[in-house]
Amino acid sequence: MHAVRCVAAAVFRESVRDRVFYNLVLFAVLLVGASILLGQLTAGQDVKIIKDLGLAATSIFGLFIAIFVGINLVSKEVDRRSIYPLLAKPVRRSELIFGKFCGLMLTLLVNVIVMTIALYAVLAYLSHGVPLNVQQGWDAPALDPALLKAIALIYLDLGVVTALALFFSSYSSPMLSAVFTLALYVVGQFNTDLKQFDQIVDSPVAIAIGKACYYLLPDFSKFDVKLAVVHGLPVTAGYMMSTVAYAAAYVAALLFGATVIFSRRDFK
Amino acid sequence: MTRGVATAAAVACLATAVVLHASQASRFPAPTVDRPDILYIRSGATMRRLALDYDAAAADAYWIRTLQHFGRERLAPPGHERTYSLLYPLLDLTTTLDPYFTIAYRFGAIFLGEAYPGGPGRPDLAIALLEKGLKAQPQKWQYMQDLGFVYYWHLQDYPAAAAWFKKAAEAPDAPTWMAPLAAVTLAEGGKRSASRELWQQIAKSEEPWLRDSAIQRLLQLDAMDAMDALDARVRAFQQRYPDTPLSWDALRAAGYVRGVPLDPTNVPYVFTPDGHVTISRESRLWPMPGQTPR
Numbered sequence: 001m002h003a004v005r006c007v008a009a010a011v012f013r014e015s016v017r018d019r020v021f022y023n024l025v026l027f028a029v030l031l032v033g034a035s036i037l038l039g040q041l042t043a044g045q046d047v048k049i050i051k052d053l054g055l056a057a058t059s060i061f062g063l064f065i066a067i068f069v070g071i072n073l074v075s076k077e078v079d080r081r082s083i084y085p086l087l088a089k090p091v092r093r094s095e096l097i098f099g100k101f102c103g104l105m106l107t108l109l110v111n112v113i114v115m116t117i118a119l120y121a122v123l124a125y126l127s128h129g130v131p132l133n134v135q136q137g138w139d140a141p142a143l144d145p146a147l148l149k150a151i152a153l154i155y156l157d158l159g160v161v162t163a164l165a166l167f168f169s170s171y172s173s174p175m176l177s178a179v180f181t182l183a184l185y186v187v188g189q190f191n192t193d194l195k196q197f198d199q200i201v202d203s204p205v206a207i208a209i210g211k212a213c214y215y216l217l218p219d220f221s222k223f224d225v226k227l228a229v230v231h232g233l234p235v236t237a238g239y240m241m242s243t244v245a246y247a248a249a250y251v252a253a254l255l256f257g258a259t260v261i262f263s264r265r266d267f268k
Numbered sequence: 269m270t271r272g273v274a275t276a277a278a279v280a281c282l283a284t285a286v287v288l289h290a291s292q293a294s295r296f297p298a299p300t301v302d303r304p305d306i307l308y309i310r311s312g313a314t315m316r317r318l319a320l321d322y323d324a325a326a327a328d329a330y331w332i333r334t335l336q337h338f339g340r341e342r343l344a345p346p347g348h349e350r351t352y353s354l355l356y357p358l359l360d361l362t363t364t365l366d367p368y369f370t371i372a373y374r375f376g377a378i379f380l381g382e383a384y385p386g387g388p389g390r391p392d393l394a395i396a397l398l399e400k401g402l403k404a405q406p407q408k409w410q411y412m413q414d415l416g417f418v419y420y421w422h423l424q425d426y427p428a429a430a431a432w433f434k435k436a437a438e439a440p441d442a443p444t445w446m447a448p449l450a451a452v453t454l455a456e457g458g459k460r461s462a463s464r465e466l467w468q469q470i471a472k473s474e475e476p477w478l479r480d481s482a483i484q485r486l487l488q489l490d491a492m493d494a495m496d497a498l499d500a501r502v503r504a505f506q507q508r509y510p511d512t513p514l515s516w517d518a519l520r521a522a523g524y525v526r527g528v529p530l531d532p533t534n535v536p537y538v539f540t541p542d543g544h545v546t547i548s549r550e551s552r553l554w555p556m557p558g559q560t561p562r
Contacts (some may be wrong), residue, residue, distance in 0.1 A: 041332050043477050045371055049328045056325035137475055139370065189320045224321035231368040 003095040004102060011073065011103020020069060020107060023061050024114050029059055031122045043243055044134075047126050047142045054119035055150055055226045060106055062158040063185070067260050069107070070165025071177035073100040074262065083267055094259040101255055108158050139231060140232030149240060150229040156247040157223035161185060163254035164218070170258040171265065182252070188220035218250055302543075303516050305337055310357050312364025314561070327366030334358040334372070339380050342386060352388035359397055363404075363510055364508060371475065373401035377414050378481055381422045391422035409446065412436035420453060422464060429453050445469055466490050487532040488553050498529055498537060498545040507545065517540060 015021070052140060054214055074097075077083040086096065127135065127142030141147065164184055168177035181202040194217070197210030222243050223233045269277075309315050319326035337358060341350045371375055379387050380394040395418055401411045416432035419425040433450035436442055449469060452462050464543040467489070470482035501524045502514065512518050516528045516536070528536045535551040547554045 041335065041372065043335055043375060044475065045328070045331065052328050053322040055323045060322070069457070134476070137473075139368070157560070186320065190317065194405075221321065225323045225367065226321070227366060230324060 003091045007091065007099020008097055008103035008106060011100055012106045013176070015069065015107040017250070018069075020065055021111065021114075023065065024111065024118075027057055027061055027115055028058070028118055031118055033142050035122050035126055047123060048136060050119075050122055050126060051147065052226065052231045054115070055147070055230070058107055058112060058115045058119070058151060059154045059157065059226075062112060062154065063161060065108060065111065066104070066158045066161040067165050067181050067185075069104055069177055071169045071174045071181065073104065073166055074169045075177070078267070083127065087267065092106040093263045096164065097170065097255055097259045101162060101251075104162050105159060106168075108155065108162065111157050112151060112158075116173040119147070138232075140230065144229070144232070146229050146232070146235065149235050150226045152224055152240070153223040153243060156244060157220060159251050160218050160220070160223075160254075161192055163251040163258075167258040167261075170262040184218065185220060187217045188218045189261045191217055191221060219246075222246060271418060275380060282516040305340075305354050307354050307357055307361075310359050310361070316365055321363045326370055327362050327372075330362040330365065331369065331372055332357055334362060334376070334379075338387075350385050352379075352390075352541055355388055356390070356393045356397070357512055360400075363397065363400060367404035369403075370401075370408070373397055373475075374414055374475070375410060375477055377418060378478075381418050386555060391418050394418045394422070407439050407441075409439035409442040412439060414444065416449075416453070417466065417470070420463070426453055460492065484553070488556055491531045491553055492556065494529070494531070495537065495545045496546075498525070501525065502527075502539075502545060514539055 031050065031054055031075055035046065036047050042049050077086060087093070091099075123142045130142075135141065165177060165181045168180045172180065179185065191214055194210045194214040197214075198207045201207060201210075225239075227233075228235050289493040290293050309318070312341070314446050315326065315330075316323055322521050334355065337354050338352070339372060341348075341352050341355075344350055355376075359372060359380070362372045363376070366372070376397050377394040380397060381387065381389075381391045383389045395415060398411045398415045398418070402408065402415075405411070412432050413436045416429045416436065419432060420429035430450050430453040433446060433453055437446035437450055449466065452465055464486065467482045471479055473479050473482065501519065505512075505519055505522055505524045506514070509522060512522075516525065519525045520527060529545075530536055531547055531553055533552045535548050535553075538548045540546050
């Protein structure tokens with residue numbers, strides 16, 4: 001466990017050194033700029049649009065970090081040959097994989113927390129001084145705590161993407177890892193279509209393959225409750241719990257898979 | 269080359285580029301072409317897939333485009349033919365990407381129903397949009413109320429309007445004034461007093477844009493009352509001085525009006541060719557209900 005912590009801390013420090021957190025400046029500029037402009041462009045929908053924009057930006061910035069930092073987590077060590085002194089230390093390969101994952105998740109956590117604070121600050125600024133009768137017409141209050149549910153699921157979504165990137169990075173080049181991860185992310189958005197494959201094809205084999213893919217591939221649409229939260233629609237605790245469990249299981253499967261592949265790699 | 273020299277050179281080059289760009293823009297201005305708006309993707313289902321899980325943000329972008337398209341067409345210079353051709357496709361995309369986008373349905377219906385040239389004059393599409401909203405949220409009494417308004421105001425179908433108000437009154441969370449509204453519409457459909465009552469209810473809305481729209485309608489109703497009164501004076505004047513050309517000066521000289529009468533937005537009323545008093549095209553209240561000057 002100590003080794004996992006050390007690797008995770010090293011990954012986090014490297015993210016800071018690589019100026020990953022500069023994206024927060026861009027996020028802040030985007031939100032503040034939008035909050036100034038939107039009032040004149042959206043016919044009174046600035047609070048709703050800032051929520052949509054803030055959540056979408058949190059997700060997309062996180063996605064880029066998860067993919068483009070995640071794909072380099074292992075390959076960078078191999079390219080720089082720092083993997084040799086690392087493996088010569090009392091660190092198991094599984095600990096290296098889990099440590100890398102935890103380090104990037106810590107980076108993403110700090111990123112998401114800062115973005116969440118910035119989003120709430122902009123929402124507080126926008127809703128300040130708005131008459132109560134206008135606020136009552138909104139689908140959900142500006143400083144709605146339910147936004148945290150959407151943000152929590154975005155973080156889980158990023159966890160699965162990070163695990164995917166790490167999985168591919170454990171045996172493939174960074175370029176291919178990025179393509180595979182991005183492709184699976186896109187496919188995972190349309191997972192439900194695979195389940196309904198039987199409605200457009202007759203072949204039992206194709207239907208079986210479609211069903212198998214539906215269950216095996218990550219279902220990223222599960223993590224998207226942004227629309228529901230912004231409109232004040234209920235997202236139940238049961239749904240949150242089952243999605244957390246799904247993400248945990250999928251991440252664990254990918255990390256164990258990455259460990260198996262990485263353990264079999266010969267660095268001689 | 270030192271770092272300072274390199275920085276100064278970079279700044280100087282950039283400044284030169286800016287100056288060249290500015291002088292070129294003033295010497296060779298781009299021709300002003302009245303280009304139609306373009307919408308590359310019209311299928312909501314396709315856009316929903318392309319947007320991945322950023323459909324809400326994409327809906328917002330299309331909503332902003334809808335407002336810009338409507339505003340640009342409405343405020344276009346006289347030489348531009350106002351078509352509002354993208355208004356419904358944009359609203360359809362917005363509401364497909366975000367089926368709970370209440371304001372897109374409600375304002376969209378107002379925009380679509382607005383008589384030409386203030387809008388496309390398509391109450392049929394306003395009804396289609398609101399019915400789409402009801403499919404997503406079947407208990408939303410506001411959409412039913414808006415449907416009632418479209419039938420009442422634009423189509424003058426009072427039984428249909430009353431039926432929608434009645435349905436809205438039965439919806440959960442509907443305000444208490446909705447049930448009497450249905451009764452008034454059915455009993456006095458077409459009467460100005462009933463219409464005034466409907467718009468006074470909308471004027472209490474929490475949405476500033478809906479309130480503004482209702483205030484505009486109420487001002488139009490005030491103008492209609494004033495025009496009726498002025499018409500009566502004009503008839504009396506014409507009976508007494510059948511050979512005198514009709515003008516506000518002539519009416520004032522004969523003592524029928526005190527001065528040039530102004531509408532609620534302070535623009536003088538004008539005469540139609542057949543001698544009736546009407547709203548000037550310069551007025552913010554033009555076109556009045558029933559005026560479709562294509």
